[in-house]
Amino acid sequence: MSRVVESDVCIIGAGITAAMVAERLAERTSASVTVVEAGGRTASLEERSRTRARMLAYGENPYPNDHIADQTGTGEMYRQMVVGGSGMHWGGAIPRYSPEDFRLRSLYGVGFDWPISFDDLEPYYQEAEERIGAAGEQGPPDCDPRSKPYPMPPLPLSYNLARMREWTDGAGIPFWTQPWARNTRPYRGRNVCQRCDTCAVCPTGAKYTPDFAFDQLLADGRIDLVTRTLVRRLALEPGTDRIAVAQAVDRDSPDEPVEFRAGTFVLAGGHAWSSHLLLLSASNRFPDGLANRAGNVGHYMTGHWYVSGFIDLPMRLYPGIFANNSLLSHRFASPGPLDRYLRHDLRLWESDVGRAPRLRDDDGSLLWGDGIMADWRERTDSGATARIRAYYDVIPDRESRLTLDGAMKNAMGDPMPRIDFRSAQATIDLERHTHDTIQGRFEQLARAAGGSMKSTRSSRLFEHPGGGCRMGDDPATSVVDRWGRTHDHENLFVVGAPTIVSSGCANGTLTFCALSLMSAEEIAKGLATRG
Amino acid sequence: MSETRRSFLKQSVATVAAASVAGCAPGASRDSSDRPESAAGAGSAGASAMPLPGETLRAVAEAVLPAELGDRGRERAVAAFERWSDGLEPVAELAHPYLVPETRYSGPDPRPGWVAQLEGLEKECASRHGVSLSAIDMPVRRELLARPLGQAGPGMGSPANASHVAAALMSHFFASPVATDLCYRRGIGKQQCRGLDGAAAEPAALGDAP
Numbered sequence: 001m002s003r004v005v006e007s008d009v010c011i012i013g014a015g016i017t018a019a020m021v022a023e024r025l026a027e028r029t030s031a032s033v034t035v036v037e038a039g040g041r042t043a044s045l046e047e048r049s050r051t052r053a054r055m056l057a058y059g060e061n062p063y064p065n066d067h068i069a070d071q072t073g074t075g076e077m078y079r080q081m082v083v084g085g086s087g088m089h090w091g092g093a094i095p096r097y098s099p100e101d102f103r104l105r106s107l108y109g110v111g112f113d114w115p116i117s118f119d120d121l122e123p124y125y126q127e128a129e130e131r132i133g134a135a136g137e138q139g140p141p142d143c144d145p146r147s148k149p150y151p152m153p154p155l156p157l158s159y160n161l162a163r164m165r166e167w168t169d170g171a172g173i174p175f176w177t178q179p180w181a182r183n184t185r186p187y188r189g190r191n192v193c194q195r196c197d198t199c200a201v202c203p204t205g206a207k208y209t210p211d212f213a214f215d216q217l218l219a220d221g222r223i224d225l226v227t228r229t230l231v232r233r234l235a236l237e238p239g240t241d242r243i244a245v246a247q248a249v250d251r252d253s254p255d256e257p258v259e260f261r262a263g264t265f266v267l268a269g270g271h272a273w274s275s276h277l278l279l280l281s282a283s284n285r286f287p288d289g290l291a292n293r294a295g296n297v298g299h300y301m302t303g304h305w306y307v308s309g310f311i312d313l314p315m316r317l318y319p320g321i322f323a324n325n326s327l328l329s330h331r332f333a334s335p336g337p338l339d340r341y342l343r344h345d346l347r348l349w350e351s352d353v354g355r356a357p358r359l360r361d362d363d364g365s366l367l368w369g370d371g372i373m374a375d376w377r378e379r380t381d382s383g384a385t386a387r388i389r390a391y392y393d394v395i396p397d398r399e400s401r402l403t404l405d406g407a408m409k410n411a412m413g414d415p416m417p418r419i420d421f422r423s424a425q426a427t428i429d430l431e432r433h434t435h436d437t438i439q440g441r442f443e444q445l446a447r448a449a450g451g452s453m454k455s456t457r458s459s460r461l462f463e464h465p466g467g468g469c470r471m472g473d474d475p476a477t478s479v480v481d482r483w484g485r486t487h488d489h490e491n492l493f494v495v496g497a498p499t500i501v502s503s504g505c506a507n508g509t510l511t512f513c514a515l516s517l518m519s520a521e522e523i524a525k526g527l528a529t530r531g
Numbered sequence: 532m533s534e535t536r537r538s539f540l541k542q543s544v545a546t547v548a549a550a551s552v553a554g555c556a557p558g559a560s561r562d563s564s565d566r567p568e569s570a571a572g573a574g575s576a577g578a579s580a581m582p583l584p585g586e587t588l589r590a591v592a593e594a595v596l597p598a599e600l601g602d603r604g605r606e607r608a609v610a611a612f613e614r615w616s617d618g619l620e621p622v623a624e625l626a627h628p629y630l631v632p633e634t635r636y637s638g639p640d641p642r643p644g645w646v647a648q649l650e651g652l653e654k655e656c657a658s659r660h661g662v663s664l665s666a667i668d669m670p671v672r673r674e675l676l677a678r679p680l681g682q683a684g685p686g687m688g689s690p691a692n693a694s695h696v697a698a699a700l701m702s703h704f705f706a707s708p709v710a711t712d713l714c715y716r717r718g719i720g721k722q723q724c725r726g727l728d729g730a731a732a733e734p735a736a737l738g739d740a741p
Contacts, residue, residue, distance in 0.1 A: 320721030
């Protein structure tokens with residue numbers, strides 16, 4: 001006998017995109033909303049000072065019980081499965097994608113155009129920034145278009161970043177302050193940033209985490225949040241293509257199945273678990289999984305790669321003033337016409353790399369207390385280090401895939417996801433050009449300060465991943481439409497990261513949130529307006 | 532001070548005090564004499580304390596920590612290390628690295644080994660020189676310590692992963708905000724919740740810090 005939970009809307013997953021959808025539906029409609037989360041709750045705000053201290057002292061996870069032991073996969077994916085999702089641990093960087101990201105094929109003849117433009121998404125970017133609480137600085141309008149100011153002024157430039165900005169201004173490359181989901185004034189009941197410099201766990205509540213939104217919605221009686229309950233399959237209404245039920249298991253009562261029945265279902269499981277659930281939901285009628293008539297679920301997994309380095313600077317800086325703020329440039333994300341395709345951002349941080357205390361000197365001799373301090377001072381007196389990184393656009397490939405891994409199953413026998421990322425050949429062909437051009441720009445910056453490159457490295461980690469249920473107007477080449485509605489099931493939406501067409505060259509969370517709000521607007525059309 | 536800052540201080544100090552931690556509380560004293568605690572503090576997570584032989588540890592500290600700390604500063608650094616050691620929990624779940632789906636854990640308890648190392652130092656010192664470690668000259672003390680530190684470095688690494696207690700003590704101290712401030716001779720206050728107001732200013736020289 002199953003326990004049945006009924007609502008107008010069932011949101012599966014309780015991360016940041018679920019928070020966006022739930023909040024918007026709660027404000028604009030009178031619909032009943034149930035949010036189902038496989039994980040439980042983790043450290044409350046009141047507990048985060050203590051867990052932060054232990055993270056600093058011992059490297060411990062500041063969010064106890066934030067994952068499920070046997071619910072994991074292979075490939076680049078987050079470990080967290082908890083109320084708030086990976087939005088608990090994030091640093092809070094919230095740049096927008098650039099207008100060019102949505103028109104790569106039209107502008108540059110590479111990759112794919114999205115079915116929506118930057119202008120279509122811009123109001124939702126703004127809304128996401130207001131819900132999250134964005135603190136930012138307007139960059140040059142041609143590189144940083146926006147219709148309204150940020151809700152909050154930017155985080156102040158530290159002494160270090162101010163000196164670095166004088167340097168980059170002299171280099172002729174415009175940099176401005178990275179926008180952050182951190183309060184520079186009291187905002188929506190949350191505190192002001194106290195510059196604790198451990199943003200992965202913010203002890204003040206200045207950084208937005210989705211649990212704040214859920215707690216408020218629960219306090220207002222606007223949603224039901226069902227935790228520790230793992231949705232294993234979606235099932236159809238007999239004789240139709242509509243989703244009728246999400247079949248789940250209560251992890252505290254595994255012998256008692258739970259059925260979530262709703263008029264609309266929203267998958268908000270991030271880049272890994274949304275496609276995974278669709279593939280797990282295979283049936284006789286849909287042997288390849290739901291929303292997968294054209295065979296696109298799990299395909300076009302995407303992310304961006306980076307080149308990073310450290311620059312020796314002939315200036316006196318003091319690492320530790322504010323390591324979790326940074327300078328940003330989107331100058332090369334909006335490059336104008338190109339002979340060879342390359343778009344990237346630039347980020348700069350203070351750093352102590354090469355200037356940290358050490359036990360042995362350059363000759364390998366062991367140092368003692370005074371010797372360590374003298375060696376350390378010599379290296380900090382002689383200059384400073386800046387960390388620089390460029391995320392660059394990777395062209396998605398259809399065979400970049402999430403699949404079900406029969407060799408890795410959870411305790412219930414469900415196969416876990418396996419992600420094998422790959423880029424299109426175009427990115428491989430351009431990789432040398434990309435690396436050399438970016439390194440040249442690093443060196444240009446270094447020279448402008450009278451400094452030099454200390455080191456450079458390239459990474460093929462697919463950062464800020466998405467895809468697997470990409471959006472498009474053509475059901476033959478996409479999984480969802482521009483609103484996140486699956487082509488195959490009118491009452492099933494996928495929101496956020498899985499729906500992106502490409503991942504640009506900027507952190508993705510704000511875009512995932514904006515897309516989710518766009519989906520929420522469409523979902524709300526079928527629901528009663530809040531009176 | 533804004534109301535929100537005041538309420539944060541109140542909540543944070545209470546929370547932190549309850550956990551015997553002074554580290555992230557912006558209300559914690561800015562007196563530099565209190566800072567070693569900030570670097571170390573993390574309270575107890577339920578691990579059983581395993582006291583390190585205090586006299587020998589202090590004799591080691593005299594050999595491996597900067598003399599400019601003075602007796603008081605060195606004692607605070609050692610006490611902070613002891614508190615950190617008391618709060619250490621072996622095989623604890625570590626913070627998840629970015630985009631890594633596995634769970635990672637810290638290593639087994641290093642403290643029995645550290646206790647044995649300190650006891651061994653005393654025994655060796657008594658055998659070779661007929662006195663305790665604290666009674667021998669610094670060059671001889673360092674000679675005794677140099678051998679077990681042979682595999683250490685060049686970087687500091689995590690104190691919990693240090694193969695020798697002397698390396699752990701050095702790693703712990705040199706990772707602290709106190710050490711950073713001493714190096715730069717400025718009140719940087721690394722990783723201490725400080726508010727946004729002072730971010731833009733060049734950190735004050737240590738003698739001028741409020």
